[in-house]
Amino acid sequence: MMTLSSLMLLAQAAPGQVGSGRIQGGWGYVWACYGITLAMLALYAVSLWVRRPGASPDAKE
């Protein structure tokens, strides 16, 4: 089984061996995916915080 360090070395060495790929560019799609995922996860985390037990003012009465 490969260690983490050897995998890291492979990851660093590989860009020189492989070209930039047949599809050029496309970073907009990449950023869109990461941005949407981050936004969805953050919104869900906020919804959990808002719905936490005892968060409602009615619950304290």
Next chain:
Amino acid sequence: MKRLMKWVLPVAAVVLLGAGWYVGLAVAPPDREMGDVQRIMYVHVPLQWMAMMAMFINFVAAVAYLLSSGGNVGTVSAKPRSSSPLVSLLALVVNLMAWVAHILKSGWGLLMPGSKEDEARAKQDESGWKLDSVAEASAEIGLVLGTAGMITGSIWGRPTWGVYWSWDPRLTSEAIMLVTYMGYLVLRRFVEDPDKRATWSSAVAILGAINLPIVWFSVRWWRSLHQVQSSPRTVDPAMVLPLRISAFGMLALLLVFLGYRYRQAMAERRAEMALPDALPGDVPSSLPQNSSKVA
């Protein structure tokens, strides 16, 4: 345990996801065919893995709930009206589980007379609500992660396939899976009686879980537009490290979400159980208490 949920897991999730995505975006090589667009894999694949895991947890909790509360499962008809063999088989399995659980429960009652029996029943109810809460929490989180996975997959499809959506077997089965779990959560919102809600939604969860292996193996059974699963065995070794780190980060996030959503669901169950069945004089005593809007 509280420290783990409040600090250790959330920090681990943020650190691992941040590190995994950084290595994926800045260090890992571009794909030979897809170029830099392939970097979407480090967010799309962990999302899909964890969505599937959450839905599998939902299935296990649903089956365990039905087994632990056999007496309530009788609400599922022993003779389904539908002639579909799949529905008949499911009804048979659910009823079999109910009978086994009922026999076990009856035997336990004979061994535990009086107040001990009540105590045992209260404990059993509590464990049943715990399982139901786990099922509810995992379905909601699975739906959130699965939806994010589908959106990222769709965006990935545009530069590689030329379209955002195709009725490919993997995409179609995934869409059916998301609609099923949406229906599961809608059903839970509409049924007020906690017992019926838990039993009916467990049956839907088992039905929904039939689709899980179809989603997973669809890319092998029907070779079409979607590539086979990306995993450490199928991707280049240079891409394994960011994929693994991101997956563990997403796993930590899944556990954090599950923990918080489970606590919320349990608080709701306890509040429902603490509510009086009806105010005196409001409802005739002949009517069933805790009746559902649907039933």
